[in-house]
Each structure stands twice: as structure tokens, then as C-alpha cells.
Amino acid sequence: EPEVTQTPSHQVTQMGQEVILRCVPISNHLYFYWYRQILGQKVEFLVSFYNNEISEKSEIFDDQFSVERPDGSNFTLKIRSTKLEDSAMYFCASSEEWSGTLDFGDGTRLSIL
Amino acid sequence: GNSVTQMEGPVTLSEEAFLTINCTYTATGYPSLFWYVQYPGEGLQLLLKATKADDKGSNKGFEATYRKETTSFHLEKGSVQVSDSAVYFCALLDMDSNYQLIWGAGTKLIIKP
Numbered sequence: 222e223p224e225v226t227q228t229p230s231h232q233v234t235q236m237g238q239e240v241i242l243r244c245v246p247i248s249n250h251l252y253f254y255w256y257r258q259i260l261g262q263k264v265e266f267l268v269s270f271y272n273n274e275i276s277e278k279s280e281i282f283d284d285q286f287s288v289e290r291p292d293g294s295n296f297t298l299k300i301r302s303t304k305l306e307d308s309a310m311y312f313c314a315s316s317e318e319w320s321g322t323l324d325f326g327d328g329t330r331l332s333i334l
Numbered sequence: 335g336n337s338v339t340q341m342e343g344p345v346t347l348s349e350e351a352f353l354t355i356n357c358t359y360t361a362t363g364y365p366s367l368f369w370y371v372q373y374p375g376e377g378l379q380l381l382l383k384a385t386k387a388d389d390k391g392s393n394k395g396f397e398a399t400y401r402k403e404t405t406s407f408h409l410e411k412g413s414v415q416v417s418d419s420a421v422y423f424c425a426l427l428d429m430d431s432n433y434q435l436i437w438g439a440g441t442k443l444i445i446k447p
Contacts, residue, residue, distance in 0.1 A: 225377075264378070264423060264437040277434055312377055321366050321427035321435055325377040 223247045227313050227326035234303055235334055242298040242329045244313030253296045254314040254323065255288065257281070264312070270296065300331075308333045336361040336428045340438035343421075347414055348446050355409040355441045357398075357424035366427040367391075367400055367407040368435070373420045381409075381422070419445045 226245045234240050246253050255267040269276045270288055287299045296315075300307055310330050314323040341356040359367065369381040369391070382391030387402035396411045407424060424438040 227377075263439050266434050266437075269434065277431060279434075314378075319433035321368055321425070321433070322380055322383065323378075323435065325370075325379065327375075327377040 223249075223324075225313055225315055225324050225326035227311075227329050229329060230327065231330045231332070233332045233334060236305055237302055239299065239301050240303055240331060242300075242311050242313075242331070244296045244298070244326055245294050246296055246313065246315030247324055248294070250315035250317050250324070252276075252316045252319060253288075253290070254316075255298045256312045256314065256325075257309040258312065258328075259309045267298070267311075303331075303333045305333050307331060336365065336426060336430065336436050338424050338426055338436055338438035340422075340424050340441050343440070343442035344444050345441060346444045346446065349416055350413045351445075353409070353411040353414045353418075353443070355422055355424075355443070357407045357409065357438060359405050359407065359424075359426050361405075361426055361428070362430060364402065365429060367398070368425045368427070369396070369398055369407070369409050370423040370425060371420045372423065372440070378423065414443075414445050416445045416447050419443055 228243045253270040258264045268278045268282045310328045312328045314325045316323045337360045366385045368383045370378045371381045382393040384391040384400035390399045398409045421440045421442045423440045425435045428434045428436045
């Protein structure tokens, strides 16, 4: 069964550095998303992406963040100048349509030191 | 704005007990409703969904009925197993915000043998 894959599973970075989180969505899906989950807290929407552009972004998704689909398979989240509070689990998801039925990856645990 | 409220956890039950996890929502219109599950160390998986009032979603012995009159979507299972131990998230599809998922805080379920 096709699945969303995320790499790396765990990323440790010094504060102020840039990180790129990578995702390979399911191949026939058209809609892509990033969510994050700070330990013990709610799942928070970051951004959705369709047709090579951002469809919606939350207040969290400020100028520090960017997304890109550099080729036909990858979908990346870049965080510039990381802060301690960026430490969280970041989940990539994809879907065939705007239906709420999302397929999630297993997440990347980002630890900022 | 739209929101989802879940009962706080953790919920601890013995194997074969009856499970209810409460979820209520606030929304304009009639959004689609979802239960997602997160097993330890894994990503989020869709458990079940309902797209209109009085619909019942079901999967793996779990059920939830979309109740418009009480704005609820409670998750139930007649006989839980140790393998059901996970965090359960209720969510709604926010059609006012370009079809974002709005998440509840999650309810941790612990099943003891």
C-alpha cells in the first residue's frame, strides 16, 4: 500500500541553523500539507500546498518557514534560523482531494538545542 | 471560529471494557468529522469519518455517529484490546478555511491486560 515517507526520522540542530525536512507524498495525490505537534500538545496546521503554490497557511507559518516541491516527488519544509520553540514533531500529509482524508507520514522529530 | 473539544485523558481501561471518548464541535454549517489515531512512535492514521448528519463511521470495531443536534461525534468501541492503546484525535474539516483540518487536543487511551 502506498504511503507517505518522511526523512529524517529525527533531526537535531543548533539554534539559529536552517533545517530542511523532507517528504515524499503518495504519487497520485495532489494536495500536500505540513502539520506539527509540540510534545503533549495539539496537532497544529502549518500549510497546505496545491498546484505548486501555497493554498493556505496558519499564523505559525511565518517568514521563517517555506515549502517547496523541487521535483515531481519531494515536498520539503524549510525552517530558517531555528528557535528552541520550533522543537516538535513535524508531520507531512497528502490527499487526493480537499476531503480531510489525509495520509500522514510517521513524522520527523526536530530537536533544537 | 470552528473548534473541536475532546475529553481529557489519559483514559485507562481494562481489556474488554466498553470505550467512549467524547468529542464535541463548534462549526458553521455541517463539516465532515473525523477520528484519527496515533499509535506509539507512529504517525496519524485515519480511523473513521462521517460526512453528514446521522452518518455513522466505523472501522476496526470503533464507531462514531455524527449528531447534529448535540454537535457531537463520540468514539465508541464495545470491547477494547491492549493493541488499541494510542492517542485518539477528533477533527473537523473547516470549509471556511480552505478545507483545513481543525484538531481536538487528543485523548490518550491506555488499555491494561
